[in-house]
Amino acid sequence: MNMITNHMPTEELQALDAAHHMHPFTDANGLAKKGARIITQGKGVWLTDSRGEKIIDGMAGLWCVNIGYGRPELAEVAARQMNELAYYNTFFQTSHVPAIALAAKLAELAPGDLNHVFFAGSGSEANDTNIRLVRRYWQVKDMPEKRVIIARTNGYHGSTMGGGSLGGMSPIHAHGGKIDGIVHIGQPDWWSEGGDMTPEEFGLMRARELEEKILELGVDKVAAFIGEPIQGAGGVIIPPSTYWPEIQRIVDKYGILLIADEVITGFGRTGNWFGSQTFGIRPHIMTIAKGLSSGYQPIGGSIISDEVFNVVAEGGELYHGYTYSGHPVAAAVALENLRIIEEEGIIDHVRNVAHPYLKERWDALTDHPLVGEAKLVGLMGSIALTPNKATRAKFASEAGTVGFRCRERCFANNLIMRHVGDRMIIAPPLVIKPEEIDILITRARKSLDECYAGLKEDGLLKSA
Ligand SMILES: *Cc1c(COP(=O)(O)O)cnc(C)c1O
Numbered sequence: 001m002n003m004i005t006n007h008m009p010t011e012e013l014q015a016l017d018a019a020h021h022m023h024p025f026t027d028a029n030g031l032a033k034k035g036a037r038i039i040t041q042g043k044g045v046w047l048t049d050s051r052g053e054k055i056i057d058g059m060a061g062l063w064c065v066n067i068g069y070g071r072p073e074l075a076e077v078a079a080r081q082m083n084e085l086a087y088y089n090t091f092f093q094t095s096h097v098p099a100i101a102l103a104a105k106l107a108e109l110a111p112g113d114l115n116h117v118f119f120a121g122s123g124s125e126a127n128d129t130n131i132r133l134v135r136r137y138w139q140v141k142d143m144p145e146k147r148v149i150i151a152r153t154n155g156y157h158g159s160t161m162g163g164g165s166l167g168g169m170s171p172i173h174a175h176g177g178k179i180d181g182i183v184h185i186g187q188p189d190w191w192s193e194g195g196d197m198t199p200e201e202f203g204l205m206r207a208r209e210l211e212e213k214i215l216e217l218g219v220d221k222v223a224a225f226i227g228e229p230i231q232g233a234g235g236v237i238i239p240p241s242t243y244w245p246e247i248q249r250i251v252d253k254y255g256i257l258l259i260a261d262e263v264i265t266g267f268g269r270t271g272n273w274f275g276s277q278t279f280g281i282r283p284h285i286m287t288i289a290k291g292l293s294s295g296y297q298p299i300g301g302s303i304i305s306d307e308v309f310n311v312v313a314e315g316g317e318l319y320h321g322y323t324y325s326g327h328p329v330a331a332a333v334a335l336e337n338l339r340i341i342e343e344e345g346i347i348d349h350v351r352n353v354a355h356p357y358l359k360e361r362w363d364a365l366t367d368h369p370l371v372g373e374a375k376l377v378g379l380m381g382s383i384a385l386t387p388n389k390a391t392r393a394k395f396a397s398e399a400g401t402v403g404f405r406c407r408e409r410c411f412a413n414n415l416i417m418r419h420v421g422d423r424m425i426i427a428p429p430l431v432i433k434p435e436e437i438d439i440l441i442t443r444a445r446k447s448l449d450e451c452y453a454g455l456k457e458d459g460l461l462k463s464a
Pocket of ligand 1: 121122124125158232262263
């Protein structure tokens with residue numbers, strides 16, 4: 001085989017890609033016909049593709065490149081660590097400096113008594129760890145029947161068997177099934193499901209489904225509740241203000257464990273280190289990944305409270321771990337990423353500069369005929385597309401048709417903005433500057449205009 005490089009013609013790369021590379025969450029035959037877009041470089045909030053197009057990345061990769069692309073400090077740390085100690089495990093009473101330093105740093109950053117870190121290679125793996133941890137916790141406390149985990153419809157917790165089962169996405173369950181002992185309650189998506197209720201009433205109602213479910217199953221069967229402070233892959237569903245305080249009340253009342261899946265909302269995304277701080281949640285376990293290393297290395301983990309750690313420790317050995325738990329190169333890179341976030345005041349930048357500047361322009365998109373609602377917390381936002389803003393109507397076409405068409409226009413206009421159903425979502429790198437936000441908004445408006453014109457032409461502006 002010849003060397004495959006950036007300088008090969010795009011068509012040849014696409015053909016090899018289609019022939020040999022099976023993509024995640026992708027219709028392989030559809031992609032093979034069209035050819036993948038091949039990304040060759042990244043700097044700040046900008047990507048370059050193999051045809052030389054400059055794309056503004058409104059999604060920070062997959063919600064992970066918090067400090068932006070192309071920071072040489074992380075490359076240098078990785079090279080130094082590989083030369084010094086490329087790998088060693090943390091299984092058999094050994095440890096190494098990068099894992100120790102990263103765990104200590106995370107304990108310092110995490111709120112309350114979240115003082116212990118179990119490392120994984122990804123967010124999915126970390127949530128698989130959490131399933132074991134919460135079940136083991138109740139087993140050690142001599143209540144082995146408490147093993148059901150309550151999660152939410154349209155939540156996303158990863159794509160391993162455990163993570164995919166915790167998630168509440170039926171298409172994922174349909175491909176390979178779902179493990180036992182996981183049940184789902186409704187999501188706090190007022191726009192789509194709130195009917196005539198106010199958002200506050202609806203938030204309370206959805207939170208109280210947790211209490212109903214606990215009573216239905218029996219509290220002696222329930223181990224934990226898991227939720228993302230803001231649902232990400234589900235469409236950036238920002239819950240009504242009443243939702244999380246009520247969930248916290250219920251979790252406290254029944255003494256079940258609370259897992260906050262902070263894989264997206266961690267590391268500055270919502271304007272604090274963790275989404276739990278933004279929403280006033282006190283979890284026993286936080287799932288982390290993505291922004292932990294800004295995507296420069298694959299690493300995830302669980303940050304665990306003193307209480308849960310102490311109980312599990314009392315039980316002796318936990319039969320669980322990954323070859324790459326606390327991988328030294330990944331840990332060293334993550335630590336350098338956290339240093340950059342902290343020393344460069346990136347969270348203050350989100351709070352005081354990027355969020356207010358984007359919020360004004362994002363909210364103003366509601367003057368567009370397709371946009372019903374615009375929501376933004378920190379640098380995580382969504383707009384709901386609708387044929388009728390007053391009634392929050394859905395389109396007559398199959399859900400996601402309009403969102404997909406809008407995303408295609410964004411793609412053509414060199415803006416990465418994703419669609420989930422008929423919502424458009426953004427989560428740009430946290431370092432985005434006001435002048436880059438202007439470009440993002442200009443391209444978003446142009447794409448919305450083109451989408452609207454196309455829908456009109458094809459008679460697709462009808463309500464369901
Ligand atoms: C992405 C994501 C995961 C899964 O992380 P992977 O690293 O893809 O395994 C889990 N939870 C949430 C909230 C996520 O957004």
